[in-house]
Amino acid sequence: MRALKLSVQAAVVLAALLCLPLAAQDAARKHEPNTRVPAGVIRFSPSVFPDRIVASPEQDASTGFSVAWRTSAQLDAPLLQIVVAGDSPDMGVPREIASSSRELRTENGLARHHRADVDGLQPDTLYAWRVQGGGTWSAWHHTRTAARAEAPMTLLYFGDTQNKNTSLTTRVIREAMRHAPDARLALFAGDLVSGGDGEDDNEWGEWFEANESLPTSMMVAPAIGNHEYFEEFEDTPRERRVLGAHWPLTFSLPGNGAAGAKGTTYWFDYQGVRVAVIDGTSALDLGTASAQAHWLDGVLGANPHRWSIVMTHQPFFSPRDGRDNVLLRGHLLPVIRKHRVDLVLQGHDHLYGRRAGDAPTPVFVVSVAGAKQYRLSREARETMRPVAEDTQLFQVVRIDGTRLRYEARTATGCLYDAFELLDDGAAGKRLLEVQEGRIAERDCPRAQTLKGRSDRCWE
Structure with missing residues (x-):
């Protein structure tokens, strides 16, 4: 009953605000900070789990792409695995590609950022790939290479x-x-x-x-x-x-x-x-x-x-x-x-x-x-x-x-x-x-x- 009373009160306040001129509505609100991370809170510290994973095209996007990701600092040159995507969980033996690694220290601690360049792929082909962390791997991701020039x-x-x-x-x-x-x-x-x-x-x-x-x-x-x-x-x-x-x-x-x-x-x-x-x-x-x-x-x-x-x-x-x-x-x-x-x-x-x-x-x-x-x-x-x-x-x-x-x-x-x-x-x-x-x-x-x-x- 108390929850119902509070929700009714909130609705009344909201209705009153919406009836005010826009300038008055704005005056009743607070400016939102640039991130949702409160002061003193560590939200994005690097760990053994790979994160910030992003694929970008090679010069010829029909035959290759590159992947960047981040882990904690103790990992050096982790692997990327890639295989043609299939419907069975057994997609075959993946190709393994070593990455290069560089360190970066930020407000969230010391991290290593990794890059793996994948070449020799087939055009218009769906590939499954994942990147390595410390004793763990990312999920398998799906990315399709570019098709031939005239394909939609x-x-x-x-x-x-x-x-x-x-x-x-x-x-x-x-x-x-x-x-x-x-x-x-x-x-x-x-x-x-x-x-x-x-x-x-x-x-x-x-x-x-x-x-x-x-x-x-x-x-x-x-x-x-x-x-x-x-x-x-x-x-x-x-x-x-x-x-x-x-x-x-x-x-x-x-x-x-x-x-x-x-x-x-x-x-x-x-x-x-x-x-x-x-x-x-x-x-x-x-x-x-x-x-x-x-x-x-x-x-x-x-x-x-x-x-x-x-x-x-x-x-x-x-x-x-x-x-x-x-x-x-x-x-x-x-x-x-x-x-x-x-x-x-x-x-x-x-x-x-x-x-x-x-x-x-x-x-x-x-x-x-x-x-x-x-x-x-x-x-x-x-x-x-x-x-x-x-x-x-x-x-x-x-x-x-x-x-x-x-x-x-x-x-x-x-x-x-x-x-x-x-x-x-x-x-x-x-x-x-x-x-x-x-x-x-x-x-x-x-x-x-x-x-x-x-x-x-x-x-």
Whole structure:
């Protein structure tokens, strides 16, 4: 009876809050911390059990992929086992591959991060694989290699996750996998975590927690964001950008990048698509824009496939006020236009906006999957369509021969944006807008965040 009385009282309070103006409702709430880990609690300490397991494509994703994982520090060069997946628990004698290992000390203790490169695989084949811990193994995971170029394929694209990953990114990942259960590749446009707050390892732990089975059921290809770097000697004459310690250990990415940015740029071929990943932070702050442009020109110029995607964290055309990435447009944009890249996938600005030029391609998209939400500039409202504030999104890209279909969906699965690119051969590519089923454009309904910031919609 007492429980019933409390639930009725709670309902009355909730109803009263919902009747208040939005500003008053916000004033009654507290700002949520960036992770769910209370101060003084060790949530993500490494152990003999392998965790943070993630598969990424090799340069040719039809014949290989690489796996990164983490264990406690006493393990060196544990094994990966792989075999063609079968319906019997006896799948045969697996092939064993040794890993390389590197140490990392964080707020959660000393860990070893491992990498195993798997090559010589058959295209379009489902493999079962697992990684070794200390006297134990992970579960057997299933990952399918890319098929031949003309086979249909589905990929997912996520803008910045960054903040409150377990709390609010989890639902976006789940909804994406529900809408695209056939997806084999996931692209992340940088700022996977926020970093620089003494909780870097907790944030990476929550990123993996939010992604659940995605990093082992498909191949993951991330771009690096500015939050994967940190400011060394901040607020002094010696201040400089330095690559964060987690990035080179957390993912096992192809080593075919641009001079001066080898560990943060790369390319790979996945089933009729060439994907090139560039490092906007390095281009803007570390002087590698020219080198990346030269490298990208070669990568795209040698593309044998019908389709191409370039992914970068910082947008070429920013939808947020006060940001203008001139160096990207000066050095890299001409290369992208020269090679008529189909999709340019971007993050950084915590908004949604699609922009195209006079030609059907390239199509430039900025999106956000995570909790932090900014405000649109007037220029973005005039030059991009559609746009969105205050909206968590994921994107599904389906490619089938001469047709590429792009969909942006909200955290609840509503269709927000959609178009198709059709390859007419010698006549070039056409862009067809898909209007049916799309919801109306969304704007931020509040004047400031819970922390009182008027330049953002949500923290």
